[in-house]
Amino acid sequence: MNRKLRMGMIGGGLDAFIGAIHRLAANMDGKIELVCGALSINEEIAIKSGKALFLNEDRIYKNYEEMLEKEAALPADQRMDFVTIVTPNFAHFAPAMKALEKGFHVVIEKPITLSLEEAKQLKAKVEETGLILCLTHTYTGYPMVKEAKDLIAKGELGKIRKVFVEYRQGWLSRLSEREGNAGAAWRTDAKKSGKSGVMGDIGTHAFNLAEYISGLQVSELCADLNVVVDGRALDDDGAVLLRFNNGASGVLMATQVAAGEENNLSIRIYGEQGGIEWQQQEPNTLLVKWYDKPMEVRRAGQGYLSAIAKQNTRTPGGHPEGYLEAFANLYRNFTQTLAARMEGGSVDASVVEFPSVNEGIRGMAFIENVVRSNESGEKWVSYTI
Known part of the structure; x- marks a missing residue:
């Protein structure tokens, strides 16, 4: 344009x-x-x-x-x-x-x-x-998250067997909503935040990242939610056992009462041939662990990365890219898609992509199924939309 x-x-x-x-x-x-x-x-x-x-x-x-x-x-x-x-x-x-x-x-x-x-x-x-609707699940914008997704999509790890995803924060370790913290106040109010506190706020990020990188979808879950801080109206801590549509199992943990933690989102996914590990606090590094050969350390900005990782890399190797750049990648991919649409063209959606209303649907279903499981005596519930 x-x-x-x-x-x-x-x-x-x-x-x-x-x-x-x-x-x-x-x-x-x-x-x-x-x-x-x-x-x-x-x-x-x-x-x-x-x-x-x-x-x-x-x-x-x-x-x-x-x-x-x-x-x-x-x-x-x-x-x-x-x-x-x-x-x-x-x-x-x-x-x-x-x-x-x-x-x-x-x-x-x-x-x-x-x-x-x-x-x-x-x-x-x-x-x-x-x-066009773009949903800002920021962490999908990191180049090494894209690299992990591409590696799994190409089948390099074999059939996926296990997923571990954790999101640890400590900022709600005290009753901050009653101490003038506006962000804490609305996030712990069911009328403004929704049915779940921690799972609605950061659990949805962990859930989205697990499905995005693995290419799988959760089919069943078993959840346990907790209110750790006395006087709080919504859950601030929880864990969810996951079953995926290919038979893989997983564990999702989200907490906002891990005192001393800042914004510690991490994910590990294992297949028949090896696994990957990525942490948001060290976002330029992707660990690839193989069953029968040495571990690889893949780094943002390098020529050996996939096309989708390169599309979402902004600086040469060794120059840190972080949260703002990942966020900007969502906007860039959205605007490239929108500009092409306005000019009567299209983009290569295999590399120029962003979360849409479909991810929004699955995120809301995650929250509601987690709450339903937590309240159920049976615990395991089929994942419904």
Whole structure:
């Protein structure tokens, strides 16, 4: 295209963490410009945030309804091309549905909605409109995650037998939601976060990563959820036994009360011939362990990597790439896909890809099945959507 794609944003004002992350990621390749926003449910913060980001005052909106109505009424050469939704979980569904109804493509934070039923309705609307939806499961954007996925897809490990995925945080080790921490407050409120705390917030990331890299789907699960911190309303710790559709088994652990841990997401997958190991806190390294030969250490930025890993690598080997770059890869792949669509073309989806509404459906089903299993006397439950 001979211009930047025009982005609007719902949520993500100056008092929010994730909005700034999205803006940095979207700006990284110089292909996107933020042209409008309804940046907070607090009108004063919304206006102040828009001015701080140098938006035109007539495109700083007080709420998302006003924004979507007025943007849709603008001439095609002025209105936004897509909207990014970075609100808390309970405020995902309504703006996403309205955006699609008004003809706008959508980038949305995970989990995709507050419930599985909402996610199904959103999928139906995406299919009805033919518009593009990108779900920001950030960790799928790392080049060495792509490399692991490609290695398994090519069958180099043989049939997959075992999956271990862990996501350990410690930031909710205290009752932070009652100490003025706004992020903790909504994440531990079922009306705003959903049926599960830890599994909705970070367990969905671990689940998505396990399915994404392995290429498998969970068919059954057995879950145990815990409220560790006295006085907390939602689970802050849990473990899930997994069975996959090829017969493999797995274990998923997610906790936000592992005091001293920061953002420790790790995954190990084993097949007949060997296994892989990747950690988010050392993201440029992928360990490949073989049954009958020495372990390999594969590194980002090297010429021997797969095409999909190279597509998502930004710097030469030895230059650290991290969370922001992984996030930016989602935006780059989304915008390449959208730009090609707008010009009547297409991209090679085998290397230019990103999570969609389908991953959103599976993530919401994961949360609901985990809660159902936890509440069941039988424990093992069939995975239903």
